[in-house]
Amino acid sequence: MEEYYVCPECGSEDVEVIKERGREVTLRCNECGYVWMITLPKLREIPVIVSKHERSFREKAVLPEDEVIKVGDVIEIENDQVKVLSIELPGGKRVRKAKVAEIQTIWGESLTYPKVFGVSIYLPGGITQSFKVVVDREEEFVVGEVIEVGGYTFKVEMIKTEKKLMRSGKAKAENIVRLMGHAIKGRARRKLKIYEGYDSISAENQ
Structure with missing residues (x-):
């Protein structure tokens, strides 16, 4: 576990460890020369x-x-x-x-593994088509945008996050549990990749 020290006298981070004894550490500031001792946490x-x-x-x-x-x-x-x-x-x-x-x-x-969340697309006749998709954790999604998944184009009407159900606004993939919306005709803003399991992600990273 790497430690970082700041001189309590001048605030410099140019600090040198000059003695260690168990959890007792003696430090010296290379800027002002101040010497002090700290006890590292257990x-x-x-x-x-x-x-x-x-x-x-x-x-x-x-x-x-x-x-x-x-x-x-x-x-x-x-x-x-x-x-x-x-x-x-x-x-x-x-x-x-x-x-x-x-x-x-x-x-x-x-947090180094891509985000996987659900997508529910409502089709005519009361049918719901569900997928799991894999995206970058920093990617953002907005209620009202048009997306393609598995050959279906749909408009995002609701975003379920870890804390709430959103009917407006945007959310980062990191916090999303599911996207929901009705299938529509038209051109999608973007196409999401269907999640095919842990082994598929591992193979991509090799």
Whole structure:
């Protein structure tokens, strides 16, 4: 876990570690020459279950024991960033926030894996055609835009996010659960790729 230090005397970040003894670290500022000592927080290794849509992988995070983790936070693990979805305490109790010292397991979603969400297209006769699509997490979608998926063109009438159902406005793919709308005739603004499973994404990244 890489640490960054700032001189409390002059605010410089040009700081050198001159002595380490356990969690006691002596530092010197190369700008003003000030020397001081700090005590690093005690670290704890926490199991992290990382979701990449239908696949889950057991990883670990090393975090300060006194740090408070909340649902929605982003934590660093080796080679990935993970958005916290759930926090489990001993005994299986799920909470929205807790100190690292109290946590048994963190459940989260990989932020390096593309976003996968649902699309529901309403057809004549009460038929609904559903797909799962894969998009870049930073891509934005707007209520009212026209999109093509699986050969169907539809107008987005509602966007369901993790927190609400939107009938106007826009949302980032990162937060979207589902797009919904009626099939129409016309030219689509863009075409979305149907999700074909974890193995297809892994093959693309090789």
